[in-house]
Amino acid sequence: MTVPRQTTTQRRGLLLAAVRGGDSSIQALAEQFGVSPSTIRRDLTELAREGHVVRTYGGALDTGPSVERTLREKDASHAEEKNAVARAAAELVRDGEVVLLDSGTTTGRLAHHLADRPGLTVVTNGLTVLLALADSPEVDVIVLGGRLRHPNEAILGTTVEQQLRHIRPDRVFLGADGLTADRGLCAPTLEQAQLKHAMLHAGREAYVLVDHSKLGSAPFVYWAPMDREHTIVVDDGHPAALAPFESLPNCVLRAVTV
Template sequence: MMNGAARRREIRDLLRVGPIAVAELSERYNVSESTIRRDLARLSESGEIVRTYGGALSSNTAEEQPLREREQLAGAEKAAIARTAEPHAAECRLVLLDAGTTVGALAGRLAARGGLTVATTGLTSINILAGVPGIELIVLGGTVRQLSLGMVGPLAESAVSRLTADAAFLGADGVVAGRGICEARPEQTALKQLMIDRSREVCVLADSGKLGRANSHWWATFDRRWTLITDASATEEQLRPFHADPLCTVEVAAP
């Protein structure tokens, strides 16, 4: 049997790939869940991991990335997702755009459409759409989060609660089949939940690195049909739970 030090080193390396539950680690190493919790406690004390409800994740992935860093990641994938998402706005009169770089890529495509009202909390989309002919831009004001350059809080929530949209296009830190969208802060998920509730159609734009990722503690959930639009790098293993979710329709963007 692997000794404790070797097991902890391996657990630390596994967590760099993504969060793992205590039960999964217990089964993997054929030790009790109490033993795994002690391992995680020691790794947490050293700052190598962060404990979560029922498991842990690497401290290197625990923090939300600033938007300026995310703009440099998966550019081709985000462009493909935006291209696949655009037809969902074809028959819309008013759409809601979340903050974030993937939704911002969609804003770039909508700028050429005209005849559309766009309500958004994202400064990326605002900068793209401001002054574009044929686009009526509604800025859903609130408190600007420096990391995402998106607006949150009671002012933004009040604005969203006063409208209905034909479609909402949402980003996410992570998306889990049967569970929903996770974000770093509760005010983010509160606003996303309102967007879900106030829209006829909901599309989640998430590159493959977000699928199954549950490294944040706050969730917006789905109680009706929604569409996941992801990129061609998504594996069958990643997509299987979403295909099995009766509320979810999966669209994979061609590269």
């Protein structure tokens, strides 16, 4: 199936998702995206330069799970599932509450659904959340100050954790690059794993927002243990992936239909 014509940035994000899905032929990719093979070659060369793929004769291969994807790439993956999870999470938030939103694509979508909620206070370390709420007169936005990290556009640093000590939000919503029943949340750096753990314990109620592809996934070596009561909000696209979490004593599953 040929996809509608995209901008170069959009096409490269979708192209990377296609390569990660097993498509590697330049000719097949050119037909799929409705562009010339030379355009696909340039796209793959740029993706290889950024470290996302390895160029091969006639195509490209995924570099593997340890390579961190950009926020644009993540946002293009499982978009419908993320939207469903974000909508369900927004329904949990009551007007006037103080909520803490982690950085990430699904939390950014959640922020979009909260933009017209009166009297809400949103605390965040995520640029996606900030941009989603920047034009909202209804929401009081508190940005945790620190260092902006690329490629996931998270604000990090000791100052972020220090500021968290002075806030007791009603609800905390965390994102994850992977989530396993035995280890918890997977993060690309030790600093982010530590911050997610601090966020987990910062509020009255804690939630993890993931699409089903994140369940059982461990792309990195850094972890935030889920050692308090929490709710996992996830789409129901892969029921078997939910099974390991159903027996966890401090975990509640909230599966939503896409």
